[in-house]
Amino acid sequence: MTTSGERLQKVIAQSGITSRRKAEQLIIDGNVKVNGKVVTELGTKVTGDDNVEVNGFPLEKEASVYYMLYKPRGVISSVKDDKGRKVVIDLMEGVSERVFPVGRLDYDTSGIILLTNDGDFANLLMHPKHGVEKVYVAKIKGIPDKRELGRLKRGVKDEKDLLKAANYNVLSTDKKKNTMIIELTLQEGKNRHVRRMMEQLGYPVMKLKRERYGTLTLDGLKPGKYRPLSPKEIKQIRNSALKL
Known part of the structure; x- marks a missing residue:
């Protein structure tokens, strides 16, 4: 058992033998063993190296895909x-x-x-x-200047979060439609990161696509x-x- 890995009830459910809710009940009832020991705590986490038994039968491990x-x-x-x-x-x-x-x-x-x-x-x-890079292309309403764009790398506060981009690249601007297409590289991924960041700058996202993951x-x-x-x-x- 470990502090990393997946929750035990999730691993049992992913094996296909039962639902997560029923897996939780099996754990509570003392019908699950990890590495030969009965486990009744729902917060227990296991990895692929742990041996899990349900009702005395070893859990078959799916091949990783x-x-x-x-x-x-x-x-x-x-x-x-x-x-x-x-x-x-x-x-x-x-x-x-x-x-x-x-x-x-x-x-x-x-x-x-x-x-x-x-x-x-x-x-x-x-x-x-680990900061795995993710690259997004956003179409935004409005055309920010270099000073405003510079704030992306320094970080923009929204509620308790500091939202920032590791890098950015302006792909195109359309003065007639008052829009910009910008490429943003993130090394973190907070909830609605790009949309919230651009909204705080005053340039709402009209369209967003993640084009690269690592x-x-x-x-x-x-x-x-x-x-x-x-x-x-x-x-x-x-x-x-x-x-x-």
Whole structure:
């Protein structure tokens, strides 16, 4: 057992033997062992190195899988939605493993999102200290000057968060329509990061797309489609998180 990894009830549910709610009850009732010891705490976390038994039977470990999806706008970055809206899992036809999204993209944001059943991989990429680069292209209302754009790298306060970009690049401006298209590189990913940052500057985002995640790009992938990551791509993005 470890302080990192995935919650035990989530691992049990992802194995496909029961729902997460029923997995929680199995734990509470003392029907789950980790490395030979009964565990009744719901907050317990396990990794792929831990041996989990449910009702005396070892939990079969799914082979780890890794996918990249081109998420369209109007899709929720979740396994399910209580309002019945389309979620990213609905687009993963043909995938039998119980995958989940690595982080989130807003409902109205398109672009790269990764899905996996490997909790350690997901935690590695999402942990703020690793600073995996994500590149977004935003169409904004208004045309900020260089001084205002400079604030992006220094940081913009919104509530308790300091929102900033590691870098930016102006791709085009349209004075007639009073719009700008700007590329933003982030090394962190707070909730609605780009939208909140630009709103605080007074230039609301009209359209937003994540075009790069670490070493991965959308090249060759159409909206709503997905593909498995190659072993080389998995290694590269792991290394980018570990700064190897």
